[in-house]
Each structure stands twice: as structure tokens, then as C-alpha cells.
Amino acid sequence: MKALIQSFTLVISLIFIASCGGKKGEDGPKTSTADSIATEQKVNIPDFNKYFEGSINNKYQITMSLTKTNNILSGNYAYASTGTPIKVSGTIDDKGTITLNEYTDAGMLIGTFHGRYQETGIVGDWSKANSSSSMPFYLTEKEKAISDASASVVETEFSNDDGSGTKKICLFNSFKTISTGYNNERNGKMYWTYELYQNKNGNYVKVQNNVLFNLEQKQLLKLINDRIKRDFNVYSTEPDTRDCFIGFGKVPTYKMNDLGIDFTEDEIQFHIEFGLPEACDAVGGTVVTFKISDIIKYLN
Known part of the structure; x- marks a missing residue:
């Protein structure tokens, strides 16, 4: 009987040892495969x-x-x-x-x-x-919010070998416009040039006007041309100014890149010159203005 009890005790001990041995290496912190994959997983972030x-x-x-x-x-x-x-x-x-x-x-x-x-x-x-x-x-x-759509504007005076005048720099989203107005001493009018730049990789690169707008810009361009034609019709039929338009013909339909663009704090302006003689500078062109918030759907 004593030998039987000793044998039974030995079997139980061996089972216990085997069980403990089976858990060897399972102690301590565990790292899940999912956690490991998540740590290295790439994220698909669209533009x-x-x-x-x-x-x-x-x-x-x-x-x-x-x-x-x-x-x-x-x-x-x-x-x-x-x-x-x-x-x-x-x-x-x-x-x-x-x-x-x-x-x-x-x-x-x-x-x-x-x-x-x-x-x-x-x-x-x-x-x-x-x-x-x-x-x-x-x-x-x-x-x-649409009401938050605005640009920052800085104006400075300049005088150099090319002349004197005003330079206006406007920032809107990733775009910058530079409008330079040169004084004309003969008639007191200021003549403007317009440039558009886009921030690419931290540097402003000159771009064409159509880059500022999305694929719906044709609708905006129609609104601009309608207003230009309205002003043209007024100038060309007024008794005091109609002589300036003799022989001019019909006003053309302008493309976005034909226009000069700049901003005020809450407006965007589109400038066009008709190419009239200097004596007709008073009606030599027109400006079409929109609230930025009104055309935000067309802007990039």
C-alpha cells in the first residue's frame, strides 16, 4: 500500500511539473500581432x-x-x-x-x-x-464658414527707375496677387499690371488666372462677361463718351486669363481694359467686383 501511495504521488508530481513546463515563456508582457501591424501600418491620406x-x-x-x-x-x-x-x-x-x-x-x-x-x-x-x-x-x-472668406491686403508706395506708384499685395488661401500701379504724369491716371502666384512647396510661383478657380469657373466667367458688356453698352451709348467707341465694334467675350485679378479684404476684383486711346481713359475699361463669400464655390 505504501508503495502504491508513493507511485501515485510521483505521477501527480510529474503531471504538475509538465503543466508548469507547458506555460514556460508565457509570463511577462505580451505583444499582439494586431498591435505590431498597427504600429507599422501605412495610412492612405488622399490629397x-x-x-x-x-x-x-x-x-x-x-x-x-x-x-x-x-x-x-x-x-x-x-x-x-x-x-x-x-x-x-x-x-x-x-x-x-x-x-x-x-x-x-x-x-x-x-x-x-x-x-x-x-x-x-x-x-x-x-x-x-x-x-x-x-x-x-x-x-x-x-x-x-462662408462669412470668414477673406484676404489680407498690404499696400505700399514705391519710386524707382521704372517710375512711381502703388504696389498692392493680397494673400488668399495659397494664392498671392501683386498689383502694381504706375502714375501717368500726363493725365494723372494710374496704369496697373496684375500678377497671380500660387504657393508651391513653400515658394510662390507665377500661375495663370484660371488656376485660382475650380472646374465651375465657366459659370463665373459668364457672370463677369455679362457685367463687362453691361458697362460697355452704357459707355458706348452715353452722349459724353460714345465717340470713344466709334469703330470699336462689339465687345469681345473675355477669357479668365485676359483679366487682371486682385482682392480687397472681402472682395475679389476683375479688371479689363478696352484698349481705347489715352484721351478716353475715363471709360477705357471697367472693374467687376464680387464679394468673396458670393463666389466661394468657384474658388480653389
Whole structure:
């Protein structure tokens, strides 16, 4: 009997040891395959043109307009306290990691956003250039209200070898217009040239007018031409000005790239010259003006 009990005890001991041995290596932290894949998983982020609101250090309220083209980011942001746009550009990788640098108008680096793009926005840290300290920031994607559609405008006087006059620089989303008016000493009128630029990879590149507008721009162009023809018909039939239009013929239908474009803070202006003699400068052209909010659906 004693031998039987000893044998039974030995069997139980062996079973217990085998059971413990079967769990060897299962102790300690476990890493799930799903977690590992999620860590390395690429994120498919389509190109976008988005508007964000948020803050830096939960103290400085900011807004940002940002465009993604492939892995390139460009746009501008502004502090709510000033509203002055600051251009930004950078990159986003296939995991949503963002590096976004901010620059002065002269191209000097003044700060950097490091963060991660998420479904609801962007979170990360912001730091000044050449600084080892940083502050957290967050940006939440928002639908930009139509009433918020506006441009920033700066006007300066100039005098150089080409003459004297006024230069107006307007920033709207990723675009910049430069309108230069030269004084004409003979008749006191100012003659204007218009240029349109788009921010690409942090640099403003000259583009044609149609780039400012989306595929619906034909509808907008019809509205512009209708107003030009209305003004032309008035000028060409008024007794005081109709002589200027003798032999002119019909007013042409203008293309978007035929027009001069600039902005005020809440308006966009389309300029056209009819090409009349200098004596007819008073009716030599016209300006078609819209509220930005009224044509926001046509703008890129």
C-alpha cells in the first residue's frame, strides 16, 4: 500500500511539473500581432485642401488653411489675435507624420510644427527656430464658414527707375496677387499690371488666372462677361463718351486669363481694359467686383 501511495504521488508530481513546463515563456508582457501591424501600418491620406482651428499651448488660438499634394503640404496659418497670415510648408509621410515649417515673407524660417495627422485633425508640438523647447498644439478640422472668406491686403508706395506708384499685395488661401500701379504724369491716371502666384512647396510661383478657380469657373466667367458688356453698352451709348467707341465694334467675350485679378479684404476684383486711346481713359475699361463669400464655390 505504501508503495502504491508513493507511485501515485510521483505521477501527480510529474503531471504538475509538465503543466508548469507547458506555460514556460508565457509570463511577462505580451505583444499582439494586431498591435505590431498597427504600429507599422501605412495610412492612405488622399490629397486635400482643409481648414483647421486650434491652439498652441492651449493659450494661443490659431487657424490654419492647409493643402496636401502627394506628400507636400503648403498653406498659411494665423493667430486669432492678429489675423496676419504666416506661410507654412512641409511634408507628410505615409504614416501621417507631419513636419511643417513657417516662414517670414522674406523666406526666413521662424518655427516648426511636428505632429501627426488624424481623422479629426493634427496634434503635436510647435517650436521656435533654433530653440530646444517646444509647446503642444492641436488643430481640429472645420468647415470654413462662408462669412470668414477673406484676404489680407498690404499696400505700399514705391519710386524707382521704372517710375512711381502703388504696389498692392493680397494673400488668399495659397494664392498671392501683386498689383502694381504706375502714375501717368500726363493725365494723372494710374496704369496697373496684375500678377497671380500660387504657393508651391513653400515658394510662390507665377500661375495663370484660371488656376485660382475650380472646374465651375465657366459659370463665373459668364457672370463677369455679362457685367463687362453691361458697362460697355452704357459707355458706348452715353452722349459724353460714345465717340470713344466709334469703330470699336462689339465687345469681345473675355477669357479668365485676359483679366487682371486682385482682392480687397472681402472682395475679389476683375479688371479689363478696352484698349481705347489715352484721351478716353475715363471709360477705357471697367472693374467687376464680387464679394468673396458670393463666389466661394468657384474658388480653389
